[in-house]
Structures are given as structure tokens and as C-alpha cells.
Amino acid sequence: MNNTRNTSASNAPVLLAEDVWKDYDNGAVPVLMGVNFAVNKSETVALCGPSGCGKSTLLHLLGGLDEPDRGVIRVNGTMIDSEDARLPLLRHTIGFVFQLHNLIPDLTLEENCLLPAFAAGLDKQAARERLRELAARTGLTHRLGHRIQKLSGGERQRTAICRALMNRPGILLADEPTGSLDEQTGAQVFDLLMEVAAMEGATLLMATHDRGMARRCSRLVEMHGGRIDESVRA
Amino acid sequence: MYMRLIVTNLSRHRVRSLISVAGIAFSVAAMLAVITILQGAVGMFSNILSSDSQIIVFEKDVSDLFFSNVPVHDAVEMAAWPQVERANPVLFGVVTSGSQPIITCFGVEADDARLKKATWTSGNPANFGSDENGVVLGERAAAFLSASVGDLVPIGHARFRVVGILKTSNGFEDGGVFMPLKAAQNYFHKEQMSSAITVKLKNRDDAAEFKRRVARQYPEMVALEDEEFSRSYSQFRILKATAWAVGGCGLLLGGLGVANTMIMSVFTRIREIAILRAVGFSRAQIGRLVLGESIAVSALGAAAGLLIGTVALNLLKAIPALHGYVDASPHPRLMAVVAALALLTGLAGAIYPMVYAVRVRSVEALRFE
Numbered sequence: 001m002n003n004t005r006n007t008s009a010s011n012a013p014v015l016l017a018e019d020v021w022k023d024y025d026n027g028a029v030p031v032l033m034g035v036n037f038a039v040n041k042s043e044t045v046a047l048c049g050p051s052g053c054g055k056s057t058l059l060h061l062l063g064g065l066d067e068p069d070r071g072v073i074r075v076n077g078t079m080i081d082s083e084d085a086r087l088p089l090l091r092h093t094i095g096f097v098f099q100l101h102n103l104i105p106d107l108t109l110e111e112n113c114l115l116p117a118f119a120a121g122l123d124k125q126a127a128r129e130r131l132r133e134l135a136a137r138t139g140l141t142h143r144l145g146h147r148i149q150k151l152s153g154g155e156r157q158r159t160a161i162c163r164a165l166m167n168r169p170g171i172l173l174a175d176e177p178t179g180s181l182d183e184q185t186g187a188q189v190f191d192l193l194m195e196v197a198a199m200e201g202a203t204l205l206m207a208t209h210d211r212g213m214a215r216r217c218s219r220l221v222e223m224h225g226g227r228i229d230e231s232v233r234a
Numbered sequence: 235m236y237m238r239l240i241v242t243n244l245s246r247h248r249v250r251s252l253i254s255v256a257g258i259a260f261s262v263a264a265m266l267a268v269i270t271i272l273q274g275a276v277g278m279f280s281n282i283l284s285s286d287s288q289i290i291v292f293e294k295d296v297s298d299l300f301f302s303n304v305p306v307h308d309a310v311e312m313a314a315w316p317q318v319e320r321a322n323p324v325l326f327g328v329v330t331s332g333s334q335p336i337i338t339c340f341g342v343e344a345d346d347a348r349l350k351k352a353t354w355t356s357g358n359p360a361n362f363g364s365d366e367n368g369v370v371l372g373e374r375a376a377a378f379l380s381a382s383v384g385d386l387v388p389i390g391h392a393r394f395r396v397v398g399i400l401k402t403s404n405g406f407e408d409g410g411v412f413m414p415l416k417a418a419q420n421y422f423h424k425e426q427m428s429s430a431i432t433v434k435l436k437n438r439d440d441a442a443e444f445k446r447r448v449a450r451q452y453p454e455m456v457a458l459e460d461e462e463f464s465r466s467y468s469q470f471r472i473l474k475a476t477a478w479a480v481g482g483c484g485l486l487l488g489g490l491g492v493a494n495t496m497i498m499s500v501f502t503r504i505r506e507i508a509i510l511r512a513v514g515f516s517r518a519q520i521g522r523l524v525l526g527e528s529i530a531v532s533a534l535g536a537a538a539g540l541l542i543g544t545v546a547l548n549l550l551k552a553i554p555a556l557h558g559y560v561d562a563s564p565h566p567r568l569m570a571v572v573a574a575l576a577l578l579t580g581l582a583g584a585i586y587p588m589v590y591a592v593r594v595r596s597v598e599a600l601r602f603e
Contacts (some may be wrong), residue, residue, distance in 0.1 A: 060597045
């Protein structure tokens with residue numbers, strides 16, 4: 001393996017951004033300006049900062065949903081710079097939970113959760129067993145056959161967590177996962193997210209505005225104006 | 235899961251999907267009906283020529299048999315060739331009569347196979363030819379001319395006496411007039427001439443030798459076996475080409491309908507496609523999804539179209555004026571070709587939406603939550 005592409009080592013960060021730059025509209029909207037950032041295995045990291053500071057963009061870059069204009073993204077030591085590198089990442093290494101659940105409304109809870117397993121070509125029976133296990137853990141067993149439109153906001157977000165964990169990813173990226181929920185439901189979803197991340201041994205990187213939740217993570221990182229604010233790095 | 239996603243999306247916009255299916259269905263039905271009718275007509279015309287014969291001899295390089303001139307004495311000469319069992323001259327003509335714009339006239343000899351094979355509903359076959367002014371009508375011609383045996387009927391600019399009425403399953407013959415060859419030659423001012431000679435050989439294996447001899451002895455003539463004639467006769471080719479062109483235009487419109495549906499389907503599901511990409515769907519998987527929807531629409535349309543086309547042909551067959559012209563049973567190979575064309579059209583219609591869908595970038599669609 002080429003050393004410049006894969007620097008896999010036991011103590012290497014699972015997520016690494018090196019001098020990452022990103023702008024939109026051909027430079028008219030600069031979003032990330034030389035971000036250097038690392039997350040180690042099994043950490044739970046909260047990414048805080050005002051709206052528009054680049055939290056979501058950084059999450060998208062680290063998760064392979066987008067590519068930086070400049071700089072390097074490494075996941076488990078592998079440079080993520082092509083479709084060939086991104087696809088296995090999305091299928092096996094990273095699970096996403098978005099602010100809006102981003103589920104397909106006409107499919108059932110079960111079908112939505114099985115999508116990642118289907119995309120990755122996993123064994124159907126094994127995938128169903130995995131889903132039953134996750135549904136039991138998230139209290140959704142009785143809702144498996146229900147369409148998404150029939151679910152409450154909290155149930156939808158719990159479904160999104162199940163879907164993110166289907167293929168046993170080592171890394172969970174959550175973009176304001178409680179942002180669209182009321183305080184009580186949001187707290188429940190956050191508790192669940194922390195709990196399942198711990199049980200699965202997954203690394204959790206979460207963008208959030210909620211300081212209370214952020215403080216419960218093992219590390220809190222502040223972003224301002226497209227840069228990591230080193231002065232408040234916890 | 236693919237099927238589930240495809241069905242879910244198609245049922246999400248039922249009306250749009252149904253319109254698209256209907257577009258393909260009516261295109262397929264129209265193509266099937268038009269081609270079947272034309273093939274039926276071509277087949278029937280071929281049958282007139284090949285009635286109890288294997289080879290047709292006519293003037294080389296004529297665009298239409300009606301313009302072909304073959305001396306009758308050539309038929310007499312050919313009949314004497316050792317490999318020939320029978321050679322019958324036939325003169326074709328088209329006239330109008332009253333409200334009937336087209337009546338096909340067949341100038342034939344008394345021993346012509348067409349007369350022998352038909353069912354005579356009235357009149358005596360033995361009388362055909364004894365009266366130069368006596369004609370035999372097909373059953374449908376007798377009906378629209380309101381004629382019975384013994385009546386004088388107007389055929390074009392002259393009047394003829396009906397000496398018989400016969401029934402055949404061939405629309406051209408059933409709606410036509412059989413004249414003694416001599417009378418037809420006089421009527422159409424083609425003395426001593428026929429349009430073609432139909433030849434029955436003693437042994438079909440002698441066909442190649444017969445054709446060579448015609449080419450050698452009558453360079454201005456051409457001899458074709460029945461299948462060759464059906465394949466190569468320019469009028470048939472024009473008809474077939476027209477039928478396929480008309481059907482093709484219909485399918486093109488149907489294909490545009492599918493393309494429109496698929497474009498709308500993709501444009502309204504950008505976010506959903508982005509979600510699928512975010513959970514690990516590859517570009518190829520997204521492409522297959524769009525393609526699958528298009529195939530489903532086309533396949534449903536093709537199936538419905540084949541059904542509608544077959545029903546329409548049966549309904550057309552029931553119309554008395556079309557009796558004998560419409561073959562209500564489309565050839566399985568034609569059905570397969572039309573269905574395959576419908577699927578190909580659907581696939582072609584899916585190309586642009588598919589390319590658009592595989593280029594959707596998750597982040598663009600998901601960024602604006």
C-alpha cells in the first residue's frame with residue numbers, strides 16, 4: 001500500500017482533516033479555511049459553533065459526502081479522494097445521522113433501515129437479524145412494519161440511528177441529530193445515540209448547538225469562521 | 235429491494251405513471267394493428283397470386299403489377315415446358331363502380347385455380363367464360379353492388395351480366411370481380427396481354443432451373459417464387475416500410491412520454507437519491523434504479539398494448555367492409571418485435587434521466603436541510 005494514501009496505524013486518528021479548505025459558489029462563500037482536525041478511536045466528540053461556521057461541511061467532508069477544494073481527508077488512515085475510496089467508506093465505515101431524519105417516507109421503517117445493507121450487498125437474513133437487534137435496542141420493534149409518515153419525530157430519528165448503525169460502522173457522524181426535536185425527545189435521542197455508540201464501540205462525532213449535550217461528550221471542539229478555535233479546544 | 239423501490243416510486247405518482255404506461259400501450263397497439271393489417275393485406279394479395287402455384291412471372295422493373303404486361307402466348311409456351319404442370323395468365327385491373335371507389339378485377343381463364351378453389355354460392359362454374367360479357371362476383375362485391383345471378387351490373391364504364399357469386403376468405407377476391415381473360419383484355423385495352431403468369435411446377439425442386447430458363451429466354455421478364463415475391467415486390471416493401479415508420483413514430487412519442495416521466499421522477503427525487511447515495515448506493519445502483527423504473531413502465535405498456543392491439547384487430551375484423559382484409563391474429567414474432575421495440579424505447583427514454591440521477595451529489599441535496 002502506498003504510504004501517502006494509507007497511514008494506518010493502531011494509534012492513528014480514525015478521522016483526520018489536514019489543512020482542509022472548502023468554499024461554495026466558486027469561492028464566493030468560503031466555508032472551511034485550513035481546518036486541521038483529528039478524532040481518535042472510540043472518542044465522542046462534539047463540534048460546536050454558530051450556524052454557518054462550517055460544522056456540517058466538515059462532517060460531510062469527513063464522511064465522504066463531499067470533497068475538499070484543498071487539503072487531505074483520511075479515514076482510518078486511508079486518503080478519501082475518489083469515488084472508489086468513498087463508496088466503501090459510506091457502506092462499511094461511516095454511518096450518518098442528519099438533523100432531519102432523511103428517511104424515505106413511502107418505505108417502512110424496516111425497509112429504510114435495510115437500505116445500507118442492500119447497497120452493500122450484505123446477506124439478507126443477517127441484515128434482518130441485525131435490524132431486529134437494533135430495533136430492540138432503540139425500542140422500535142413494534143414499529144418495524146410502519147411507514148415513516150406514521151412515526152413520531154423521535155421515532156424517525158431513532159430509525160435514522162438504526163439505519164446509520166446497520167452495517168456496523170466504526171464511526172458515527174451526527175449532524176445536529178436533535179436539532180429538529182423538542183427538548184425532551186432530543187434528550188432521549190441524544191442519550192440513545194451515546195448509548196448505542198458506546199455499546200457498538202463506535203467513534204462519535206456530532207455537530208450540535210446544545211452545550212449541555214456537548215459537555216457530555218469526551219471532547220468538545222469549537223468552530224468559528226471556518227476554522228477550529230484552538231483557544232477553546234477542550 | 236430494487237423492485238420495492240421501483241414500485242414505491244411508480245405508485246407514488248400513479249397518474250403520471252399511468253399516462254406513461256398508456257403512451258407506450260397505445261403506441262404498441264397502433265404499431266401492432268397497423269403492421270398486422272398491412273401484413274394481412276400483403277399476405278392476401280400474395281395468396282391471390284400464389285393460389286395453387288409456386289412461381290409468378292411478370293415484367294421486370296415495373297413498380298406495380300397493374301403496369302406489368304406479359305404476352306399471353308408466353309404462358310402458352312411455358313405451359314409446354316417439361317417441368318411445368320400449369321401456367322395461367324392473370325390480368326389485374328382496378329375500376330370504380332357507383333359508391334365503390336375500388337373494385338379489383340381479375341381477368342382469368344376458365345380453368346383458373348382461384349375459381350376452382352372458391353365456394354360458389356350461386357351460379358355454375360362451368361358457365362364461366364362461355365359468355366364473354368359474364369362475370370363472377372365475390373360475395374362482398376355482390377352485396378355492395380346489390381347483384382344476383384342474371385343481373386346486369388355496372389363495372390366502371392361498362393355493364394356485365396352476373397353469372398355466378400363465389401365466397402372466398404380473401405378480402406381482395408371477395409370484394410372483386412372475375413372476368414374471362416378475353417373480356418378483361420378488351421375492357422382494359424390490353425389485347426393478348428396479361429399482368430402476370432402464375433406457374434405450378436410438377437416438382438418444386440425445379441424452381442431454380444425454371445427461373446434460369448425464364449431469365450435466359452425472356453430477359454424482359456422476372457420469375458420469382460412466392461416468398462421471394464412477397465419479400466421483394468416494391469409495393470409490398472413500401473407498404474411494410476410505411477407501416478413500420480408509422481408504428482415507429484408512435485413508439486417514439488411513447489418513448490418521449492417515458493422520458494418525460496422519468497425526468498420528472500428523477501427531478502422530484504433528488505433528495506431521495508442523495509439519501510440513497512449517503513447510505514452507500516453506488517452510481518451504478520442508482521442508474522439501475524432509474525432504468526428499472528423505465529423498464530417497468532415500458533413492460534407494462536407493452537403488455538397492455540399487445541392486449542389492446544389484439545382486441546382492436548378483432549373488433550376491426552368484425553366490420554363487414556374489412557372482411558378478409560384484416561388478419562386478427564398478429565404473428566407471435568411481430569408481437570415479440572413490437573414488445574422489444576417498446577422496451578428499447580423505454581430504455582432510450584431513461585438515458586438522460588439516468589445520467590442526471592447518477593450525477594446527483596448527496597451533499598448538494600442534503601446541505602439545505
